[in-house]
């Protein structure tokens with residue numbers, strides 16, 4: 274797990290670990306790479322990658338580097354090393370630029386960083402939703418830009434910005450627009466990731482805490498039982514052309530973490546943690562306890578089947594990246 278390139282701030286006052294490991298190409302996360310792994314490719318329709326997610330072959334590398342951490346941003350957290358930033362990241366549009374996000378940690382594979390966390394809220398009836406900050410208008414470069422950002426989110430001392438989600442084309446989705454009209458509930462999508470969801474819900478139903486009550490024993494046959502119960506879903510996507518995929522887990526591990534850290538106390542609820550479920554590599558949709566993940570050591574983690582990136586949903590880290598501007 275340890276690496277000379279990895280910098281970490283141990284859980285303590287902040288409780289959240291920094292991961293800033295500039296590697297060739299300037300990403301933040303190198304991870305526990307295992308020798309002898311050979312990525313394989315699947316057809317997009319098998320991988321959860323939508324047509325709109327696929328990058329044109331001639332621009333694949335160009336778009337890949339858009340997601341890496343900028344040298345200037347890394348310098349801001351004391352990291353060293355240069356990072357490549359495609360000039361296209363500076364394209365005009367609303368918001369974007371160097372952004373600091375909380376994320377579930379990328380621990381292996383080619384993904385450049387973790388997937389951004391969505392702070393969880395639970396309403397009075399027990400339905401799960403993702404927090405969306407109040408919208409304000411700011412002047413950026415002489416232009417009025419709508420921003421959904423909460424400084425000192427719920428007293429955590431940390432800033433939560435929806436610019437965290439502006440990558441992989443999501444920046445152009447209707448649901449990521451600050452003032453998109455949504456109730457912010459996590460809803461079951463057309464193709465739920467787990468059998469229990471297909472039995473308990475219909476498409477469009479809201480995820481409810483009661484349906485996770487067996488989380489201490491739950492298993493889908495992958496990895497160890499009882500670590501946590503997962504669900505897939507969508508967020509801020511009703512009446513929208515593009516679906517924002519999310520994943521949620523309820524786990525005792527999350528509850529334990531929340532007791533140690535103000536940010537996790539604010540951003541998780543009753544052991545629920547959620548994130549935008551778009552792989553930061555080439556934008557596939559990963560899954561917790563995914564079939565086929567065991568041979569890559571990801572049977573108890575979040576695994577992206579496209580090129581075997583692995584994320585640890587029980588390790589929340591801060592990452593820096595260049596958020597894409599929303600198209601104007």
Ligand code: FES
Pocket residue numbers: 382383384552553554555556557577578579580581582
């Ligand atoms: S590992 Fe390549 S898209 Fe996820």
